[in-house]
Amino acid sequence: MASLFALTALLVHLATPTVPSSPQRRASPPVDSGGAVVAAVNPGSRLALYSRPNGNPVGVLSSRTVYGGPLKLPVVRTRGDWLGVLTAAMPNGRLGWVKAEPGALTFGRVRLELEADLSRQVLRVWSHGRVVRRIRVGIGRPGTTTPNGRFSITDKMPGSALGPYYGCCLLALSGNQPHPPRGWSGGARLAIHGGAYGAVSAGCLHASTADLRYLMRVVRLGTQIVIHT
Structure with missing residues (x-):
């Protein structure tokens, strides 16, 4: 404490004087040691x-x-x-x-920060200046693209508590989808959860069960995630 x-x-x-709303791809790690x-x-x-x-x-x-x-x-x-x-x-x-x-x-x-590279459909886990894991992810489809920005992990929940389409686990983000699909009733909060690969989602990031269980285990609440194209 x-x-x-x-x-x-x-x-x-x-x-840092500002929080970038649309971070660019970086060669250096996003969190200091x-x-x-x-x-x-x-x-x-x-x-x-x-x-x-x-x-x-x-x-x-x-x-x-x-x-x-x-x-x-x-x-x-x-x-x-x-x-x-x-x-x-x-x-x-x-x-x-x-x-x-x-x-x-x-x-x-x-100690960790997450970086979602939408152009490569990969989520990188950074620790002490190096990438410790690369995770393939599905991203938002045209019309409901995953928004760029700096967000954080606010909650970690079992997917079964929310519905079968979320997979085993869900990590909620602080960001929102500004353009939800017409008729969508699932809420606007972004998350990382189970689902298919490719540009297929309503804005959330999809990952495999094994990768979700890894994230649930090592990522602490309040961890930052930078999403960029």
């Missing part, structure tokens, strides 16, 4: 969510996600005691901002 006194040291590496900072909202705490520091509140965050899991917020910017976080409560490409209130947050790190 990191106290607010240690927050400055914990966030030294967060010098120290890992990325994640803020967990402590049980019983409620935090006002802002669209910018010192702005008007746009929502309230509790310690649980809409799916019932613990809320873990990747911290990607800081401004004084304000934290810029990735959250499903904000539109794609927009940071939410919360104040680092004493006792409201517990800080930690995640």
